[in-house]
Amino acid sequence: MSEDILSRVRKVTVEELSVKEEEVLESSSFQDDLGADSLDVVELVMALEDEFGIEIPDDEVGEIKTVGAAVEYIEKKLPK
Amino acid sequence: MxxxxxxxxxxxxxxxxxxxxxxxxxxxxxxxxxxxxxxxxxxxxxxxxxxxxxxxxxxxxxxxxxxxxxxxxxxxxxxxxxxxxxxxxxxxxxxxxxxxxxxxxxxxxxxxxxxxxxxxxxxxxxxxxxxxxxxxxxxxxxxxxxxxxxxxxxxxxxxxxxxxxxxxxxxxxxxxxxxxxxxxxxxxxxxxxxxxxxxxxxxxxxxxxxxxxxxxxxxxxxxxxxxxxxxxxxxxxxxxxxxxxxxxxxxxxxRGAKIYAEIVGYGMTADAYHITGVHPEGRGARNAMLRALDRAGVSPHRVDYINAHGTSTPIGDPAETLAIKGAFGDHAHKVAISSTKSMTGHTLGAAGAIESMVCALAIRDQKVPPTINYETPDPACDLDYVPNVMRELPIEYALNNSFGFGGHNVSLLLKRV
Missing domain, CATH: 3.40.47.10 (Thiolase/Chalcone synthase)
Structure with a gap:
């Protein structure tokens, strides 16, 4: 797992969900652990799109339930 | 319950x-x-x-x-x-x-x-x-x-x-x-x-x-x-x-609460006239004031202070002046009137709320805030607008006027408790 991507996902998460950085673990679920509701998740996904310059289609948002899952998804999406 | x-x-x-x-x-x-x-x-x-x-x-x-x-x-x-x-x-x-x-x-x-x-x-x-x-x-x-x-x-x-x-x-x-x-x-x-x-x-x-x-x-x-x-x-x-x-x-x-004032009358009308312009004789505004007084069973001459809608527009202020004359008759020239929009600007949807607060505070302290920047009288606006300087005044009843685009007119009557 890319440490660079992880740290950028954590930074975006801290900013969007107003949580403390130490709360944002690889295993953290955005909704169950970090207090996000469904609209927060939509906004978080939009912020990740901006951060990484990618498009995340609505039907793939379901894959991004945890910080770690977001990192894996983004790794897949980024040009090699 | x-x-x-x-x-x-x-x-x-x-x-x-x-x-x-x-x-x-x-x-x-x-x-x-x-x-x-x-x-x-x-x-x-x-x-x-x-x-x-x-x-x-x-x-x-x-x-x-x-x-x-x-x-x-x-x-x-x-x-x-x-x-x-x-x-x-x-x-x-x-x-x-x-x-x-x-x-x-x-x-x-x-x-x-x-x-x-x-x-x-x-x-x-x-x-x-x-x-x-x-x-x-x-x-x-x-x-x-x-x-x-x-x-x-x-x-x-x-x-x-x-x-x-x-x-x-x-x-x-x-x-x-x-x-x-x-x-x-x-x-x-x-x-x-x-x-x-x-x-x-x-x-x-x-x-x-x-x-x-x-x-x-x-x-x-x-x-x-x-x-x-x-x-x-x-x-x-x-x-x-x-x-x-x-x-x-x-x-x-x-619960021993501090009480600023009582609300005793609420009058509502529509101008049914124009989307943004006020009725030139202030028909709807006059009737809103009369309704607020009527619902409270209070005669116009008992009102001591009116917080006017008074937005500082060329057409609105004379129309409200006419409306006050229509509702209050001779008493229109005796009642203290001020527009605090001279200080707060026109806060649109908030205006009626902060100006009702002004009425409540005027009743509490028995003081009328001024209409500032009042320098040159307009013959079409010839009432007592409490120019420029606050005034101490016995206030039993205070009325707040608020009028909105669409022709909405509201008057609230507050009473000292």
Whole structure:
């Protein structure tokens, strides 16, 4: 797992969900652990799109339930 | 829910929350009103250079972060944050202790003339610049005009009636009047009631400039809002939130609450005349005043103070003057009238709320705030507008007028308790 991507996902998460950085673990679920509701998740996904310059289609948002899952998804999406 | 049989249906004001261009907090706001301070400056929230009007009355020291959790504060519309702040201040001022039982009997009527215009404007820009997929998921909840009241109910767990009036510049007065009716008929024991507006952004300023309604006295901001003065040239846009705590009289007495004033009359009419223009003889405005007096069973000559709508427009101020003459007859020349918009600017949906607060405070302190910038009398406006200097006066009854685009007219009558 890319440490660079992880740290950028954590930074975006801290900013969007107003949580403390130490709360944002690889295993953290955005909704169950970090207090996000469904609209927060939509906004978080939009912020990740901006951060990484990618498009995340609505039907793939379901894959991004945890910080770690977001990192894996983004790794897949980024040009090699 | 079991209701007591011995309800008088009387409703009193027991808390005030003001977020205004004259200060945050009711006492600061009120002292500045009495001292004749203008809250009008060159616009700072946006670059005013492209607009014919470059001045407004802003709440300069307002930060959403001071009133809400950071996650919400950074994204809610400024109108929502201001309403949350005003509601918090009003609740604190009332010293009410919220029990679980009371929360079911505590409602919220907070309206806005426009709603979340900042969120609406910003996301419209984003949609055209970056595409529809970049529009915020919070556009809908933060734009709709009922959300200030919705969020106030959520944050304070207030579970009684919750409605938002949308009647342009009479919104705040309608909210208070409607909340008064809710308590009067026994649908709640307490209500937070008022209005909010945060219209100072590019589209808000451009749109009111396009309507040719605003003053362009850009080189003298503090002298621009001059209701009833001969040289007035339009209103000055303002932002504010005003929220008050209304309470069933018996409930207030039982808990030893401080009481500012009682609401005794609420008159509503429509001009049925023009979308933005007022009826030239002030027909609807006159009838709203008469209705408020009639519902209270109070003769016109007993009113000591009128807080006028008085927006400083060339047509509106003479029409209101005629309306007051129509409703009050000879007493029109004796009653003290002032427009605090000379200091606060016109805060649109919040105006009726903060001006009802002025009436309540005038009754409490037996002092009438002035109409500032009154220098040259206009023959078409020939009443006593309490020019420039605050006046001490015995006040038993005070009347607030609020009129809105669409022809909405509201008068609220307050009484000393």
């Amino acid at each position: 079991i209701r007591e049989l011995a309800r008088s249906g009387r409703v009193v004001i027991t808390g005030l929350g003001a977020v205004t261009p004259l200060g945050i907090g009711v006492e600061k706001f009120w002292q500045n009103c009495l001292n004749g301070v203008s809250g009008v400056h060159r616009i700072s929230l946006i670059d005013p250079e492209p607009f014919p009007t470059k001045i407004a009355a802003e709440v300069l020291d307002f930060q959403a972060e001071d009133w809400m959790e950071r996650k919400d504060a950074r994204r809610v519309d400024r109108a929502i944050a201001m309403a949350v702040a005003a509601a918090r201040l009003a609740l604190d001022d009332s010293t009410i202790v919220l029990t679980d039982e009371l929360k079911d009997e505590f409602g919220v009527f907070i309206g806005s003339g426009i709603g979340g215009l900042n969120v609406m404007h910003e996301n419209t820009r984003i949609m055209y610049e970056r595409g529809p997929s970049k529009v915020s998921p919070f556009w809908v909840p933060y734009m709709i005009a009922n959300m200030p009241g919705g969020i106030v109910s959520i944050l304070n767990d207030l579970r009684g009636p919750n409605v938002a009036a949308v009647t342009a510049c009479s919104t705040g007065a309608n909210s208070i009047g409607d909340a008064y009716h809710v308590i009067k008929r026994g649908d709640a024991k307490m209500m937070l009631a008022g209005g909010v507006e945060a219209p100072i952004n590019d589209i808000g300023v451009a749109a009111f400039c396009a309507a040719r309604a605003m003053s362009t006295r850009n080189d003298e901001p503090q002298r621009a809002s001059r209701p009833f003065d001969l040289d007035r040239d339009g209103f000055v846009m303002g932002e504010a939130a005003g929220v008050m705590v209304l309470e069933e009289l018996e409930h207030a007495i039982a």
